[in-house]
Amino acid sequence: MFIHKIDEDVSLKLIELSDDERVFDLTNNSRDHLRAWLPWLDKTTKLEDTKEFIKICLNGFAENKSMNTVIIFKEQIVGVAGYNSIDWENRIAYIGYWLGKGHQGNGIMTKTARALTDYAFNDLNLNKIEIRAAIENKKSRGIPERLGYVKEGVIRQSEWLYDHYVDHVVYGILAEEWKGK
Template sequence: MFILHVDDEVMLRMLTARDAEPLYQITDQSREYLKKWLPWLDEIHSVDDSLSFIKNSFQLYNDRKGITAGIFWFDQLVGVVGFNELDFKNKTGYIGYWLGENYQGKGIMTKAVSALITYGFSDLSLNRMDLRAAKENLPSRAIAERIGFKKEGRIRQAEWLYDRYVDHIVYGLLKEEWNNE
């Protein structure tokens, strides 16, 4: 099971069945906020839906296709971060993340993503990290830029979000560019 102690405040670990209720609660409490940028909120209606997500994340982990971790801040689940996809042939990790609305602006996500990147480069022997964010999602883009990702381009109308298409900004980070090791 994936567990990563980031510092005295933040820990990343795979979610388990006991996390289904808090995962649902943080998702539901931040639903309108998260709907601005995440397409899956209308699929989460109950704790059982959160449990299905957790079970699916274990399957991806067992198949070495992805890693999904809860972000725990002072032992409280506050969001999710992970490799939505792992491409070992090309040594690339595709990073995704979200944080509950009440936990924004505390540096939690910057720490979590930085730790995940270090893990990916050192423990998984990846060479590249790929991160995509909606063009208008400035907080998410700021995290990528703060960490050192390079803006590599824009994909027009990359994602359908409920009632509109959004463009994605593509960011990349190479192992040779990472200096947090």
């Protein structure tokens, strides 16, 4: 099992089926907060939906195509983060993340994204990491900006969010840029 301790308070653990109730409760309790930027909330209405999500994550990990973790802060699951997909041919990982309501402002997600970036370059020997966020999601965009990712462009109408399209800002960082910091 993958467990990565970031500091005294924050660690990442490969998501497991035994996390289903805690992840579902966090999702359910953060529904209004998360709905502003995540398109899957209306499709996650019961525990079985979260179990199915975790099974998909575990299959992706077993097939070496993705790696999703729960974020643990002071022994409590507070979010999910990881590589939504890994393109081994081009050595690129795509980081995605969300944090439950009330857990922002502690630096948790910046630490998490930094750890995932380090791991991708130092352990997986990837060449590039990409993070995308809705153009108006300033909190999510702040993560790659704080970490020195380069704004590579905007993808117009990149995602359907319940009743409208949102544009995404694409951020990227190369191994040589990260290691040179």
